[in-house]
Amino acid sequence: MQRLKQALLQIWRLTYPYYVTREETEIRIWPFGTVRMQERWVALTMAALVIGIEFAQVAINVRLSYFNRDWFNAIQNKDAAAFWSLLFWVFCFWAAVYVASAIIQYVLQSFLRIRWRAWMTRHYVDRWLGRNNHYRMGLTGAQADNPDQRIADDIDQFTQTTQSLTISFLSAVSNLISFSVILWNISASFTVPGTDWHVPGFLVWGALIYSALVTWLTHLIGRPLIRLNFEQQRREADFRFSLARLREYGEQVALLGGGGAERASLRDRFGALIANFYSIVDRRKKLAAFTVSYQQANVVIPYILVAPYYFAGQIPLGVMTQTAGAFARVESTMSFFITFYVTLADYKAQVDRLTTFDAAMDRAEAMETASRLAVAPGRGDALRISNLRLALPDGREVAAVDDLALSPGETTLLTGPSGSGKSTLFRALAGIWPFGEGEVRTPEGARLMLLPQRPYLPMGTLRQATTYPDASGRHDDAAIRAALEAARLPYLAARLDEEAPWAQTLSLGEQQRIAIARALLAKPDWLFLDEATAALDEPTEAALYRMLRQHLPDTTLVSIGHRSTLEAFHQRRLAMAANDDGVFVPRDVRHEPVAAQ
Template sequence: MVLPWGCRMAAGPPGPAARHSPAVLAAAHTDGSPARSALETAMHGLKQALLQIWRLTYPYYTTRETTEVRLWPLPAIRMQERWIALLMAATVIGIEFAQVAINVRLSYFNRDWFNAIQGKDAAAFWSLLFSVFCVWAAVYVASAIIQYVIQSFLRIRWRAWMTRHYVDRWLGGDAHYRMGFSGAQTDNPDQRIADDIDQFTQTTQSLAISFLSAASNLISFSVILWNISASFTVPGTDWHVPGFLVWGALIYSGLVTWITHRIGRPLIRLNFEQQRREADFRFSLARLREYGEQVALLGGAEAEKASLRGRFGALIANFYAIVDRRKKLAAFTTSYQQVNVVIPYILVAPYYFAGQIPLGVMTQTAGAFARVESTMSFFITFYVTLADYKAQVDRLTTFDASMERAVAMGAQSRLRVAPRDGGALHLSGLGLDLPDGRRIAEAQDLTLRPGETTLLTGPSGSGKSTLFRAIAGIWPFGEGEVATPAGARLMLLPQRPYLPMGSLRSAATYPDASGRHDDAAIREALEAARLPHLAGRLDEDAPWAQTLSLGEQQRLAIARALLAKPDWLFLDEATAALDEPTEAALYRMLRQRLPDTTLVSIGHRSTLGAFHERRLDMTPREDGRFVPTDVRAPVAAQ
């Protein structure tokens, strides 16, 4: 699947066709041994993981978006974001390589310094300390500080770019709405955008630098170790093995790495599950806060306690499983790290005691062996980090795939919404399906005329709200065409309005963020919607969804409509929480203040008929599908 900026994103694990492709089958029959099969599985898993990381990383470092950057005291300049990112990344990597070179130089300083100690050469001791060690140590410290600053700025810019693009994709094309129908792993998108992106950018950067450092250390110190042990024989024998210590470090590290993976492999699955359960528990608490009044009215505290205990218990159970697995891994890696302190000295000691090498060469050899062995053990050192990282990559990858499926769902829908010349709104050949494929309603030829108020009635589950969603262009299941008036502004008010976080002003003018409505107009709209007590609180920040009753929220949505002045206003039981006199007063007010707006309402109250010129009733056919049918309605109230 292709992302908007041109890279390809994996849609998840390979399907059956991929798993049974000729290449895979050929590989499977090459060697039937368990060891071969395990190795192939591990290599395939590594390849897939690297591809996932590449697909998540590639878009930022190839983006052609331009931005402004300023490096004090130079003036600000505009350039492509990718060049800023690549320049900072190259600088960080260059400093890392320079630090490896400094460590190599200090390795020779260490050799000469200990030889001076062994030879009681005070002049050489002090000269090496001040002319070599102090100089290079100061350069190392300064470079480390510069590297940290650049690395931090790179991480901030990368996270900001990824967050912005994920939010754009999540909200674009109503993907956030359709993802609920995609059947994909889309739990807690807030955590994936807020936490997983942050952790991904930080860990990717850290692991990449650590890996490059390990690789350069491995090459540099392997050369030192190979040259030192070029003439060594296997202790206790006359066998001459070129680069004896290098091979020893390689075999030792490979064995320990394999054991570490066997012990820690379950951590990948456990970490993924822990992040999901943590997010579920946090979401449950936030949802309880949002619906606190309803829970209190129903006396649901005990039920909520049981639910929270269950979710938290699952979280804790998985955490204990992680602790148990990390305990085993820590027992092995800690033992391994303790043994590492003496292993190189044990290997080199026979040559030192035999007088083949001086003390300085012994310490340099031990240091070089430790460097080579530790870089070969990169996998062991970062195993827990890698397990956490794999979970982050999986969560972002599945989130990507879910958004792509949601976008594809809209693109593949046979239900089309398009503007058409003329003032009427026309439905032709419309069939509305549920997500499971069952057809719920049809409208083969229905026209809503401008200026004619219409009331849509029918039993619950007959497809009234679904019809409104189809007209709004967000319902992807079905077929047919919805022709909307060209250039007309449509607005839909649901039964439970959405109130964003922030000031009352932003809640009253949502989704218009242009600031084109002055305070006087907003206050007038609130008073007309029978909310005069809120007119003086425009600058107040509050959780309005919890502060206002449902009736007040519905009246606030009416005030939005007064400010927006749409050409067509669809009210999906948007006054159901109000008493009948207030509802009647608001409908009269809407007719007076929005005379050019066509009202289309969904409602169950018989009193609503007096405020609409036309009534459509969702009536069932013999096949169980509902169709909108004209019913004689009373003359609309003035």
């Protein structure tokens, strides 16, 4: 019972935000045209209409139950006039109403599902990418594997399954109440077969006991499916991600001759996927053997229960068929859990994946809130760092900065051994590193830009890759081409509208020059380069640094690098040196800069 409450609470937490959102939207309503209203009222109105139609369809089925009784009585009495009258004036009319309502309900359900999925997708994408949660989630070690699948697949399946299960459950409840009344009234005078023992509502109690027994047995057989389905989704996503990652790093794998290792890794992942799938097949086989047998028995059980009363002449044929139909309806609604057991097992896995995704984002947000590392605009033009302590995710302190000021216009080079915290310091300056404490005051009103060693190139055209992350379209073709030519990529200037997997098409050196072109277009006040030219040869690197000084004379450059040749392009050098406790601190190293003209 506790697990059921927990599962229902999880579903409620995932569902509730959409139906109470106050976001405004536009919806076209005939014949009133476009109407602007809050999304929650659109959702609630559609949901109410879908549920109302479902209840109306139950009422139609109740009416057709009485039609079925009267029709078979007419057949038994050879009453042709009643037979044809019931067929045309009762059955045809209500059947037509039922078909029309089913079409309207389907359309409303589809629109509701699309709007719900669109809202949840926007909500999750905004939260995942907002406040750099996607980055911090990778630092927490939380169970949030394959966020792409959770957003693209799990949300779609969750909205669809929640909607269908809710409608099915409400239909089952209304059917249970309606047809239980019919069944209770029919069996009011029945006795237990072979005895004079009178049991009010004998058939209702029989259906209840029968359904409870098979529901319990179904749960015992199918319970492992919940865990197996969750594991299957995770392994499917891992295998798909491995293939995508292999495509992205195809050149590196080929150069290292890693085809054999990758084949072995893919075989292992796919083998684990298949092994789990076989476990699902074995469990579903056992469940299907039971449920199919149960469904076949359902066809004859109600007739067996009422046959003695029919043969004794206590009920006519129409009442017998109505009783069998009502019993089948009551029993099937009581067996809701059995009918949807496999669906419920899949659904529980979807809910768990979205819940753990939410929890991972909660932890990422809490990590930011709990961080004692403050990054905020300060007074003046300098960038100031005070009492800064930087740690790794495991808590080990890696770098410390007691008091450091970077002056505008003064180019600075940060050097030091690998693992000394140089890139971590840059991440702290960018405001994305949560582990540590201290204060970073950025220049008031200044625009900062950081270029990492491996640039990110989005899917799309070369124009989008070059202007990323600026999607405003404010850069004209001439400016973009000029930036590419200045970054020593003139052969790409004519391919702005070409779509290609640029992250795989271009070498790392070319990708780094794309990032340099972005900086030329963005014209930041401060430009941080984290080994952003490490893949280039020294003459090209030198040419690009000279070009940056010419094209961005008002931009302050701060670089991380290992090459001694970079000193010529910087006026100040900071070297990360280890203290006695192993913590690295930046120390000024005097040198005579060479004019970078």
